[in-house]
Amino acid sequence: MRKHHITFLSTALIVACFLIVSAFGVSQDTYAASKVQLTVLDPRGELFSTPAMPINTRLKTLEGKKIGILNNTKPGADYFLPYLMQVLKESYSTIEFKEWKISYNEYPNKANDLKALAAWSDAVIGLLGD
Amino acid sequence: MVDQSEVEKAGIPTVTASSDQFEGLARNTVKSIGLPDMAFVIVPHPMGMISLQEIRAKADEAFPKIVQLATQWKPAGSAVQSAAPLYPAERIKFKGTYVALNKMFYDRGWSIGLPIIPPTPEAVMAMLKGTTHNPAEVVWSVPPRMGQLTVELVAAYGVMAGCKPEHMPLLLAVVKALSSPDYDWRGSTTTTAPTNPIIIINGPILDELGIGYSTGVEGGEMPVNVAVGYFINLVGDVIGGSVPPEIDKSTQGSRGDLVAVVVGENEKLNPWKQSYAVEYGFRPTDNVVTAFSAYMGNNNTDHTSVKSRDLLNTFAAGIAGASSGITSCLTQMDKGYAVTNRVKFVFVFFGPEHADTIFNEFKTKKAVSEYLVKKAALPFWMYAPDLCKPPKEFGSYDENTLIPRFTGPEQIRIVVTGGPGKQSQIWPTFTTVTKPVSVLIEK
Numbered sequence: 001m002r003k004h005h006i007t008f009l010s011t012a013l014i015v016a017c018f019l020i021v022s023a024f025g026v027s028q029d030t031y032a033a034s035k036v037q038l039t040v041l042d043p044r045g046e047l048f049s050t051p052a053m054p055i056n057t058r059l060k061t062l063e064g065k066k067i068g069i070l071n072n073t074k075p076g077a078d079y080f081l082p083y084l085m086q087v088l089k090e091s092y093s094t095i096e097f098k099e100w101k102i103s104y105n106e107y108p109n110k111a112n113d114l115k116a117l118a119a120w121s122d123a124v125i126g127l128l129g130d
Numbered sequence: 131m132v133d134q135s136e137v138e139k140a141g142i143p144t145v146t147a148s149s150d151q152f153e154g155l156a157r158n159t160v161k162s163i164g165l166p167d168m169a170f171v172i173v174p175h176p177m178g179m180i181s182l183q184e185i186r187a188k189a190d191e192a193f194p195k196i197v198q199l200a201t202q203w204k205p206a207g208s209a210v211q212s213a214a215p216l217y218p219a220e221r222i223k224f225k226g227t228y229v230a231l232n233k234m235f236y237d238r239g240w241s242i243g244l245p246i247i248p249p250t251p252e253a254v255m256a257m258l259k260g261t262t263h264n265p266a267e268v269v270w271s272v273p274p275r276m277g278q279l280t281v282e283l284v285a286a287y288g289v290m291a292g293c294k295p296e297h298m299p300l301l302l303a304v305v306k307a308l309s310s311p312d313y314d315w316r317g318s319t320t321t322t323a324p325t326n327p328i329i330i331i332n333g334p335i336l337d338e339l340g341i342g343y344s345t346g347v348e349g350g351e352m353p354v355n356v357a358v359g360y361f362i363n364l365v366g367d368v369i370g371g372s373v374p375p376e377i378d379k380s381t382q383g384s385r386g387d388l389v390a391v392v393v394g395e396n397e398k399l400n401p402w403k404q405s406y407a408v409e410y411g412f413r414p415t416d417n418v419v420t421a422f423s424a425y426m427g428n429n430n431t432d433h434t435s436v437k438s439r440d441l442l443n444t445f446a447a448g449i450a451g452a453s454s455g456i457t458s459c460l461t462q463m464d465k466g467y468a469v470t471n472r473v474k475f476v477f478v479f480f481g482p483e484h485a486d487t488i489f490n491e492f493k494t495k496k497a498v499s500e501y502l503v504k505k506a507a508l509p510f511w512m513y514a515p516d517l518c519k520p521p522k523e524f525g526s527y528d529e530n531t532l533i534p535r536f537t538g539p540e541q542i543r544i545v546v547t548g549g550p551g552k553q554s555q556i557w558p559t560f561t562t563v564t565k566p567v568s569v570l571i572e573k
Contacts, residue, residue, distance in 0.1 A: 034227050034228070035225065035226055035227050036224075036225070036226070036227070036228065036231070037223075037224070037225045038223075038224055038248060038250050039221050039222065039223050039224070039250060039251055040221070040222050040224055040231075040248050040249050040250055041218075041219040041220070041221060041222075041249045041250075041251065041254060041282075041283075041286045042219055042220040042221075042222055042240070043219065043240050043249060043283055043286050043287060043290065043364075043368055043369065044238075044239070044240060044277060044368060044369060045216070045219070045272070045277035045278045045279055045280070045283055045369040046216050046277070046278050047162070047275065047276055047277060047278070048162065048271045048276035048277075048278060052164055052165070052166050052167075053138075053139070053164050053165050054167065054205075055138055055143065055144075055165060055167045055168055055169065055205060056138055056141055056142060056143040056144075057143065058143050058199070058200060058201050058202060058203055058204070059143065059200060059201050060201065061201060062197065062200060062201060068137075068142070070133060070134065070137070070144075072133070073468075073469050074177070074178055075177075075178025075179050076176065076177035076178030076179065076180065076185060077177070077178070079182055079185045080147070080177055080185050080188070080189055083185065083186050083189045084147075084189045084192070084193065084196070087189060087190065087193050088193070088196075088197075091197070102133060103467050103468055103469065103562075109466070110133075110466075111136075114133060114136045114137060114140075115140070117137060118136075118137045118140035118141070118142045119140075121137075121142050122142070123142060123143045123144065123145070123200055124134070124137045124142055124143070124144045124145075125144070125145050125146075125147070125196065125200075126133065126134045126137075126144060126145070126146045126147070127146065127147050127148075127177065128131055128134075128146050128147070128148040128149065128152050128156050128170075129148055129149025129151065129152040129173075129175060129176070129177055
């Protein structure tokens, strides 16, 4: 290869390298330029401030007690709860049960049903889930 | 859990057997209502649609724990939740790229994964110019997290979703509708069902704000509709905390849980002239938002029927089969939620061409609804067990007897929306919704 060809190729290679490095540098500058500094609101909102209420004292025994059964009418409740009552009755022969079928958003009698359930019962067993 | 908590508040100790898949939701719920120490027995999911043998095995396993929690157990005791000022919302300084900002919002649970517009104090102040409400006013304790949504935060979410200051009255009306007990936001956003908030807008505001009501009304390229729909889910997920899988239990989710369905009624092409809002007691000059929670809708694509009745018959098929498996028969609008009164209304979004064909014979919307009430029926065997128990007055029936889903025309609600084309949609309401909620948009 003639000397001037080598010189030309070398120069072209150097220029190409320079252009590549410069392009990378420009990208970095562009990236850096897209950074912002701002203030934003925390959108989460404070939680409703409810004083934590202690739950009620447990019964000393289930013997002789009136246990309200809160059936949420979901599938399975009509099988799970009767069997549970049967098993509890086998262990506590004087236990008494009464069942209330109360759907989640039942209207308009739900509040009255819950009051009646609470009024009758010494304790309540309920369900959650499908 | 809300029901059990009422019993605890009445002074009666409770024990709840909870499916393990719902434990997170249960604990979140009792914390938000101030009873963090309620007693749970965790039972492997599911408790329904399994064999009797499996149910008994789960009950046997739960039995000793139920007895223990009912008699001996003493909780450790939880700290009292401290009050904090609601307004103004805390300000956070950020430095970085917009990509990093969006990542921060998502990582902190401040967004739902789609890009947001940063709620800077300046942008929020600009939004607040769209209302005369006090920014410190609390307009909703959003279930199930019970985050306090102030007017300031309504503006912040509006900014994030791409709304404008002139949208503030609409956003506040939407919040008012969604927060109604009749909507049942808590149930809708924590259920396993694929629920979609549905918003229908009526009135001069449609053209004033450029709200979509014609071709592609539920799709993209509807900046106002999409922004309002996005706003709704930002509020629900971020401040309300309804995030899968712990709290939002929706088995497969739904697109409306990303951007809610927001439609304007196409009042100009409604052949019955009476808009939905006017039909339900508002004036034509009123701007009204109507909201309800819906199961996944289905569509009617009848391109063949020329006669009104033929077309309505195909709608009857779609209405009868909508949200299959959860629907009761012979439901009544004025009766509350019960196993035998599930999914007690549907909305039909008639495309204008379908509406025109139906109008040829049925000159009032009530006549349309009355026809569909009779025709939207399933054979008894198609109803899920226990959901269809016809009363004595219905007469004798066997498994092949056609039994209607509804009993009154008010249970089939009609809206005309969309553009040219023979397409319509049927949206059945989520099962615990009492009725659609209509709210006047303040000027």
